[in-house]
Amino acid sequence: MKRLGKIEPYIYLLPALIYFAVFSFYPFLRTIGLTFFTVSADGRVKAFAGLDNYIHVLTDPAFLRSIWNTLVYVLMASPLAIFIALILAVLANKKTRSSSVYETMFSLTMAMSMSVTAMIFKIMYNPNVGLINKLLGTKINWLNDAKYAMVSMSFISVWMNIGFNFLFLLAAIRGVPVELLECADIDGAILYKKVTKVILPMISPTVFFLICTSLAKNIIMAGLPIILTEGGPKGSTSTMIYYMYKQAFGNMSYNDAYAAAVITFLFTLIATLISFSFEKKGVHYS
Amino acid sequence: MTLSLAACGSKDTGETQKPESTETVQGTQSETDSQQQEEQEPAGDSKRISDADIEISFWHHMEGTNANALETVCSNFNDTVGKEYGIIVTPSFQGTNTAEKLNTLAQAGDWVNFPDICQVASAGIPTISGYDLFVSPEEMYAKGENIILPRESIIANNARTFTYKDQLCAIPFSNSTILLYYNKGLFEAAGLDPENPPKTIAEMAEAIEKLTQKDGDEVTTYGLNVQVKRYQLVNWVGGEGEYNFIGDNEGGRAGLMSKVTFGEDGTLMAYLDEWEKVIATGGYKPVEDNINEEFAMELSAMAIMSSARIGKLKDLIGDEFEWGTAPLPKVNASDKGGTAVGGSGIVMFDKGDADELTATWIFQQYLGGEDAQYDFCTASGYIPMNRDLYETEKMKTYMAENPEIVAAVDQLLASNPNVQEPFDIVTGDINSIIDEEMVAFAQGEQDKQTTHDNIVNKCNQKLADYVKVNAE
Numbered sequence: 001m002k003r004l005g006k007i008e009p010y011i012y013l014l015p016a017l018i019y020f021a022v023f024s025f026y027p028f029l030r031t032i033g034l035t036f037f038t039v040s041a042d043g044r045v046k047a048f049a050g051l052d053n054y055i056h057v058l059t060d061p062a063f064l065r066s067i068w069n070t071l072v073y074v075l076m077a078s079p080l081a082i083f084i085a086l087i088l089a090v091l092a093n094k095k096t097r098s099s100s101v102y103e104t105m106f107s108l109t110m111a112m113s114m115s116v117t118a119m120i121f122k123i124m125y126n127p128n129v130g131l132i133n134k135l136l137g138t139k140i141n142w143l144n145d146a147k148y149a150m151v152s153m154s155f156i157s158v159w160m161n162i163g164f165n166f167l168f169l170l171a172a173i174r175g176v177p178v179e180l181l182e183c184a185d186i187d188g189a190i191l192y193k194k195v196t197k198v199i200l201p202m203i204s205p206t207v208f209f210l211i212c213t214s215l216a217k218n219i220i221m222a223g224l225p226i227i228l229t230e231g232g233p234k235g236s237t238s239t240m241i242y243y244m245y246k247q248a249f250g251n252m253s254y255n256d257a258y259a260a261a262v263i264t265f266l267f268t269l270i271a272t273l274i275s276f277s278f279e280k281k282g283v284h285y286s
Numbered sequence: 287m288t289l290s291l292a293a294c295g296s297k298d299t300g301e302t303q304k305p306e307s308t309e310t311v312q313g314t315q316s317e318t319d320s321q322q323q324e325e326q327e328p329a330g331d332s333k334r335i336s337d338a339d340i341e342i343s344f345w346h347h348m349e350g351t352n353a354n355a356l357e358t359v360c361s362n363f364n365d366t367v368g369k370e371y372g373i374i375v376t377p378s379f380q381g382t383n384t385a386e387k388l389n390t391l392a393q394a395g396d397w398v399n400f401p402d403i404c405q406v407a408s409a410g411i412p413t414i415s416g417y418d419l420f421v422s423p424e425e426m427y428a429k430g431e432n433i434i435l436p437r438e439s440i441i442a443n444n445a446r447t448f449t450y451k452d453q454l455c456a457i458p459f460s461n462s463t464i465l466l467y468y469n470k471g472l473f474e475a476a477g478l479d480p481e482n483p484p485k486t487i488a489e490m491a492e493a494i495e496k497l498t499q500k501d502g503d504e505v506t507t508y509g510l511n512v513q514v515k516r517y518q519l520v521n522w523v524g525g526e527g528e529y530n531f532i533g534d535n536e537g538g539r540a541g542l543m544s545k546v547t548f549g550e551d552g553t554l555m556a557y558l559d560e561w562e563k564v565i566a567t568g569g570y571k572p573v574e575d576n577i578n579e580e581f582a583m584e585l586s587a588m589a590i591m592s593s594a595r596i597g598k599l600k601d602l603i604g605d606e607f608e609w610g611t612a613p614l615p616k617v618n619a620s621d622k623g624g625t626a627v628g629g630s631g632i633v634m635f636d637k638g639d640a641d642e643l644t645a646t647w648i649f650q651q652y653l654g655g656e657d658a659q660y661d662f663c664t665a666s667g668y669i670p671m672n673r674d675l676y677e678t679e680k681m682k683t684y685m686a687e688n689p690e691i692v693a694a695v696d697q698l699l700a701s702n703p704n705v706q707e708p709f710d711i712v713t714g715d716i717n718s719i720i721d722e723e724m725v726a727f728a729q730g731e732q733d734k735q736t737t738h739d740n741i742v743n744k745c746n747q748k749l750a751d752y753v754k755v756n757a758e
Contacts, residue, residue, distance in 0.1 A: 040756050041711070042416060043393035056751075062718075126575045128585050139504070144573040233573065234722050249386045250714020251748070252413065255755065 028265075035259045041252035053259040063260060065235045066243040069150055070219060070267070073239060076154035077161070078214040082207065084158065085165030090195060092166075093173050103170065110163030118227040121156050143229055146236040153224045153237055161217075165210050172206035173199055204283040208275065215271045220264065240264040334372040340645040342373060345380040345387070346405040347630070348460070348666075351597065353379060355665035359658045367434075367652055373645040385410030392417050402646040403634045405459060408447050411631075412538065412709050415455045419635040424453040426647050435651035435672075444671035446703040447627040450539055456631030457654040458671040460662070462594040463625050463698045464521045466490075466615060470608040472497055472507065472587040483588075483612035487522075490588070490615045491563035497587035498569025509569035511577055511586035514724040516717040517628070518590060519557070520707050521614055525623035526553045529704040533749075538709030544753045546710075549742030557617050558727070558734045565728050572728030578602055581609075590614065592628055593694035597667030600690070611690045613697040624701025629668065660684075669694050711756075715748040 035053050038046045057063050088106045092099065109117075124131045125142035133139060142152040176199055184194045200207070222241040225231050231238030231246065238246075241264060248257035348356045360377045368374060378401075380387050385406045391399055397419055406414060414420055427437050435457070444458035470480035476496040484490040494509025512518060524530050530553050531537035533546050548554040564570050571586060581589045582602035596611065603609060614625050632653050634646045652658055656678065659670040664684050669691065675681050676695070685692055710716050720741055727737040 038755055041413060041752070046755065123576065123579075126579070128575065128580060129583060141573065141575070144575060231718065232721060233725060235718070246714045246718075249383065249389075250717075251712040251752070252389075253712070253752065253755070 031258050031261055034254070035262050039254045039258070041254070043254065049255070053255045054263070057256050057259040057263065060256070062235055062238065063240070063243050063256075066238045066240045066260075067263075067267070069235075069237060070221075070239045070264075072150055073154055073157070073221065074215060074218045074271075076151065077157040077218050078211070080154075081158045081161035082165050082169075082210050082214060085162050085169050085210075086207075088162070088166050089169035089173050090191075090199070092170055095174075106166045107163040109160055110167070112160065114160065114223045115227055117156060117160055118224055121152075121159075122228055125152055144233050146234045149229060149233060149236045153228065156224060157218065157221065161214065165214075168206050168210055169203065172203035176202045201284050205285060208279050208283045211278070212272060212275045215275060216268050219268045219271060240267070333370045335644050336372060336641045339372045339374050340641055342375045342403060342642070342646055342649055343401040344375050344377045344403050344405075344649070345384050345401040346377055347380060347382050347384045347407075348405070349379070349382070352460070352666045352668075355662050358665065359653065359662050362657070362661060363649060363652050367648065371645065371648055373649060375649055380404075383407075385414060388414060388417070397637075400635050400637065402637060402642060403632060403650055405630050406456065406633055407630050408456075408628075408707065409709065409713050411448055411450050411455045411633075412711065414633055415450050415453065417635070419637065420455075421634055421636045421643070422453045422455045423457055423634075423650065424455070427454070432644055432647055433651070434648060435654045439672050439674050440654060441671050441673050441699070442703045443627050443698055443701055443705075446539075447629075447706055448631040450709065451541065456633045457650050458627070458631045459629070459653050460594075460666065460668045461627050461629040461671050461698075462592045462668055463627060463694050463701075464518065464590065464614050465593050465694055465697070466588060466590055466612045467581060467595075467599065468588045468610055468612065469581070469584060470610055472584065472607075476587075480608070480610065483610065484615050485613075486616050486619050487557075487560035488563055491560075491567055493588070494564060494567040494569045498567065505569060505571075507584060508571040508586040509567060510564065510588045510590070511571040511574060511580060512590035513572060513574040513577075513721065514561070514728075515721045516713065517592075517707070519720050519724070521625045521705075522557050522617055523548050523553045524626055524705040524707075525614070525701070526556060526617050526621050527623060529623040529702040531704065532708040533710060536704075537706060538711065539706070542753060542757060543708055543710050544749055544757075546742060546745045546749070549738065553617075554741065555734075555738050558738055560617050561727075562734055565730075570728065572725055582606070593669060593691065594629065594667055596688075596690045596694070609690075611693040613693055622702065623705045625697055626701075626706045627671075627698060628707065667691070669698055710745075710749065712748045712752050716745050719744045719748070 034045070036049060036051070038049045038052075040046050085106075092103055092106060122143065123129075127133055127139055127141040127144075130142070132142065140148055142148050180198055180202070181194060184198050189197065220241045221239055222245050225237045225239060225242045226245065229237040231242050240260060244257045244260040244264065247253045247260060344360065346353070346356055357377055360375045364374055384404050388400070388404060388406070388410070391397070400419055415422065427433070437454075440454075440458060444461055445454055447461070448454060448456035448458055466483060468480075468483050473480040473483070473493075476493075478493055478496060484493050490510065497507070497509040498505060499507040520532050524532055530548065530551070531539075532548055533543040535541040535543050537543060565572075577586075577589055577591060578595060578598055579602065580586050582599060584607065593611070599609070632650050634643075634650050636643050653662075654672060656672055656675045659672045659675050660678075660680060662668065663670045670676070670681070685695065723732075723737050723740045723744075726732045727734065732740075
């Protein structure tokens with residue numbers, strides 16, 4: 001029984017381990033392996049290439065631009081979606097009769113599919129007939145001007161992710177002990193102080209989770225450029241994964257695609273490690 | 287894996303074995319035999335391929351109205367020809383890029399999960415024709431069995447679109463051509479003849495100047511909206527002179543395309559010379575935002591789009607204003623090439639079962655037949671690829687009632703079959719290169735020569751990279 005007890009946890013882990021091994025670890029290791037070979041359009045390994053594929057991709061201006069675009073997109077989309085959701089969650093914290101109405105409204109964006117949202121925004125962004133220019137009184141070509149295209153796509157991402165972030169943050173805020181907030185009230189703390197000194201430290205594990213998932217999700221984003229811009233104008237909305245997708249399926253160049261995939265993974269890994277360094281300093285589990 | 291290998295290994299058997307029942311399908315029996323059989327057997331049973339119904343999986347990439355039209359065609363097949371032969375077709379939507387799905391399966395060696403038949407864009411033909419399971423209509427026509435769609439019924443231009451290394455690799459199905467769409471009301475208001483749209487790019491530039499409306503410095507109605515990408519450019523350059531292949535090896539149809547030729551033969555520069563006149567008008571919108579909607583809202587007087595958009599524009603415009611279609615304005619008045627056929631064809635695969643292959647072949651031909659083409663094209667707006675259909679009364683009536691499609695049909699039939707979109711393989715990159723360079727040219731960020739050189743050099747670099755890895 002004692003020996004079984006030791007292996008018991010691993011037995012529970014086995015199904016998930018098999019699943020990940022088959023569908024994640026094996027393809028991932030195979031992809032890494034193939035980056036060192038020349039692979040033809042029909043998937044045949046033709047020759048050992050050493051680091052040539054990486055050199056080719058890292059000297060391709062289109063991929064370098066994709067790296068920059070991805071970083072810009074992540075820096076614009078991730079913090080803003082969490083920040084706006086946090087404000088909404090603080091506002092919605094107090095339970096009232098109408099809570100369910102605005103809670104549903106705030107979280108509704110997570111029920112929208114990316115393709116539907118993208119098509120709606122495409123019309124709204126139209127420089128001639130779109131709602132946004134009408135409201136702002138501008139004539140900006142939001143998706144077809146290289147200066148604005150990535151900002152416009154980031155805004156769609158923010159809008160889409162607010163609902164998901166809101167749900168998590170609302171649940172976390174409502175989990176903050178009432179006595180702590182009452183103590184802050186007795187001490188005369190204003191709302192800003194209560195949020196930064198009480199609520200944020202208490203919900204920091206949730207914020208940390210949202211930061212990690214948001215970074216990973218946004219670094220590998222490709223849906224919006226596929227649907228809206230095909231990476232244009234002038235490559236301004238081509239992300240790393242969009243580049244990978246285009247090389248693999250638009251150009252049948254698996255050599256570039258494999259190398260781009262591994263480099264993107266490294267970026268995601270670095271971003272996650274940075275997030276975990278934040279965990280040590282700023283996340284409170286007590 | 288074992289199943290995959292089994293499927294591959296049994297290909298030869300599938301090709302050489304002929305089911306006994308297919309003898310009756312081939313029409314080799316005399317009329318007397320057929321009459322005797324009809325007397326002896328229940329109606330509809332004489333052509334059955336096997337005792338049990340054969341199920342055919344059909345992958346397609348049609349959406350919305352077009353998907354409904356396609357499903358109606360499949361349903362009609364199941365109720366008529368399918369019932370006669372004992373075939374049941376099940377269509378399934380596989381996203382907008384079926385070639386990508388097939389390629390994924392092929393790389394994994396997962397031949398078992400291949401469909402029997404699949405709708406693919408022409409650009410996917412060179413890759414698909416290399417699959418172990420692939421069977422070309424050319425081979426099937428050469429066998430001479432179970433022919434229900436005569437080879438001659440396929441319009442030569444459409445056949446050429448899906449021809450690779452002298453083999454017809456797909457039966458054309460949902461085909462289109464590029465057109466000039468124009469607003470007749472705005473033409474009249476600008477003093478232009480609405481029944482005489484521009485025939486050359488130079489004439490189009492003159493029309494743009496008259497059609498463009500401004501409020502101060504701001505353009506309120508553009509004379510022309512089109513974003514020149516690969517599709518548009520290869521149609522213009524391809525139509526120059528008698529015809530132009532765009533790249534070597536007949537634009538990739540005779541073998542791997544390793545370079546573009548429109549730089550060295552001067553056709554790209556000839557096009558840019560004319561296009562400069564369009565840009566100089568100040569009434570040309572070089573990026574497409576919502577081109578259908580903007581044309582429908584009279585924000586552009588002319589637009590250049592595929593004929594596949596006729597149906598969509600009819601819905602959007604309704605009776606709001608009168609509009610028409612015309613052939614794509616030529617680069618030079620003397621050009622005779624015409625335009626390319628766009629769209630998709632139907633490819634089939636041999637899954638190792640002779641009866642299934644026969645059934646698939648019959649369905650593949652049915653999709654190119656008069657009934658299927660009429661039903662599908664009149665519901666979707668595509669141009670029929672069946673020559674005989676144009677001789678029928680119902681098609682003549684349809685074209686009389688839908689004059690917008692006449693320009694597309696006339697243009698297609700008048701075009702040289704050698705004018706085609708090239709099989710350039712690195713289509714995505716070439717599209718991006720042309721798009722970026724042409725927008726930069728239109729927005730005054732670079733001159734004509736730079737645009738020309740960038741397009742040629744960058745396209746050649748991408749093609750060279752591909753050839754380096756994939757040349758045999």
